[in-house]
Amino acid sequence: MDQQHRSDLITNMDQQHRSNLITNMAIAWKIILIIQSGFQANFTAFYPFHQDKSLVVEGFPLAWTVAAAEEREMDRNICVLVLGDIGRSPRMQYHSISLAKAGLKVDLVGYAGTKPHDALIDQTNIKIHAMQPPTSLNGLPGLLRYLMKAIYLVLQLSIYLMFRISKPDFLLLQNPPAFPTIAVAWFVCRLRGSKLVIDWHNYGYTILGLTLGKQHILVRLSKWYERFFGRLSDANFCVTNAMRDDLQKNWSIKAFTLYDRPPAMFKSLDLESKHKIISVLANEYEIFRGDSSNSQDTAFTYKDGETIKYKADRPALLISSTSWTEDEDFSILLNALEGYENLVNNLRNSKKYPRLICVITGKGPLKEYYQELIQKKSFKCISICTPWLKAEDYPKILGAADLGVCLHKSSSGLDLPMKVVDMFGCGLPVCAISFDCLHELVKHEENGMIFQNEQELCLQMQELLKGFPDQQRKIDLFRKNLKTFQRKRWEECWRQTAYPVFCS
Incomplete structure (x- = not known):
């Protein structure tokens, strides 16, 4: 058998083998x-x-x-x-x-x-x-x-x-x-x-x-x-x-x-940018709309000529993000909000603490369950919405918020919540529930606060928001301390740690 014939035979055998493999996998x-009727390709x-x-x-x-x-x-x-x-x-x-x-x-x-x-x-x-x-x-x-x-x-x-x-x-x-x-x-x-x-x-x-x-x-x-x-x-x-x-x-x-670090899109916003993203959300969610007849006003801001200004009595914007799974118990946040509501409803405290607009964004299997719990609450000074935000809008609403809350508890005790990384990237202080390695990210009383239960979360919200918006001493301190975190971004960390692996 000459060399050319042998080569052609081997090629034909390879093609036949490949064809048989494809046919068998196609049958499987x-x-x-x-079995899975209704499958859509x-x-x-x-x-x-x-x-x-x-x-x-x-x-x-x-x-x-x-x-x-x-x-x-x-x-x-x-x-x-x-x-x-x-x-x-x-x-x-x-x-x-x-x-x-x-x-x-x-x-x-x-x-x-x-x-x-x-x-x-x-x-x-x-x-x-x-x-x-x-x-x-x-x-x-x-x-x-x-x-x-x-x-x-x-x-x-x-x-x-x-x-x-x-x-x-x-x-x-x-x-x-x-x-x-x-x-x-x-x-x-x-x-x-x-x-x-x-x-x-x-x-x-x-x-x-x-x-x-x-x-x-x-x-x-x-x-x-x-x-x-x-x-x-x-x-x-x-x-x-x-x-x-x-x-x-x-x-x-x-x-x-390789620590999670936010990309450049997660950043602090100026007042005009905050007004823009809140105006976008106001088109879909009533709680973001202003109470005046001016359509350019929001619950937080108004337009004075060509200048955007904060409202003197604006509410505080509280935000949390979640995948609505078993490792996050949102009844903790709802009960803490209830405690905050009871405090504000006391007439002696009504002017010391702001109204709250609470945004809980995300998708997941337990979303409907918690939405039903929210509907059963009869809040007066607290409004809650549970939107799913576009990828490009999520960093903006974090940049517009006043305080973040994280309820992620690691199933292993060994991972860190990326939502806190995103919030820190936007210069947003966070109250986070405690677990074993959280200290690698959240430094208590330095860039945020760590709580053990709903009572502690309620007390922390009261402490941070008392006198808001005129007095934000501790929130401002946390924002200042977060500037160091904001300087180191994902790309820099990835280049240092991951890139050499893919070049090996």
Whole structure:
């Protein structure tokens, strides 16, 4: 057999093998589609902005081409994997933007849903692969439902990581969720000769333990799984020094601490900018509107000729953001507000304390539950709204607020609330509920206050807001101290800690 014939035969065999592999996976995928009736492969509704040239929205056709896996012209190709809503995964968006700014090609794989930051969409080096979230399968028994979801996720991730993206030099994975993401990502990296980098935001098994209990067999299996596959990674980042030490001590995983830091969009606002964002919200939410006939007035500001001014009796703007999950008990805030209300309703105190407009922004499974609790409250001097803000509006409302509240309690005690990072980036002091490593971010009586329960939160709000808006001595002190934090941004920290890993 001559050399040319042998070469042609090998090529034909490779093509046949590839064709068989694609056919078999397509059949398996068809089975999942049949089980999950009603599956929709077109995601235009999720991403109406898909016409942007830097954004590719892809469904799950039963045939695909190997051309998607061709090598890019760039020296380095990075896959950033988020098994969640891309638009609600800010840290992984920041990773992607920083990688793109460094001249690397980025394939960002995650679920469609919330619109990502404009800075990410505008990056021509970033290609977004938007996956369809699994359907609920509520009609199936619990164990079968979990099994089918696991099969779905394994197939979905395998298809995208093997066939829909170019061969990555590095695969950067957000954890949690850990299952089945770490195992699939590790397996794909071994097949494609890529390096696996895990960004540890928390431990997945501790989140599972919130609903099942720490001793549940699934929680223990999840812990073993997370530890086993986590140790197979090539490099690791984490969000606190406490988590870095825990990973090293208990799992023998060496990680670099990459603190969350706000990008430049999170900043203090001047009065005119505050008036603009409040006016935007006033178009949709009545509590932000002024009580005069002038449509340019808001509850906080008014226009005097061409000058924007604060109202002398303006309310204080209190803000909190949440994913409305079990690790945040918002009854603490509602009960603290009730205590504040009772104080203000005392006629002797009515002029000492301001009215409050409380904004709780976010999406999540427990939102409706807490909205019902809010409706049952009969507040007189407190107004509450629960909007979902656009990515570009969220930093602005933080910059316009007077005080932030954080109720995030880490399931592991080892991660830090990103919402506080965002608030600090805007120069906004925070009252935060205590947990083990919070001191790495919030310095009590220096840049904010730490509370243990609703009674302490109520007392802190009274202390900080007494005499508002004329007297803000402690709030002003906290804002002054936050200027040091505001000077160090995400890009600088990322360049120092993460960039060298991707250049190795």
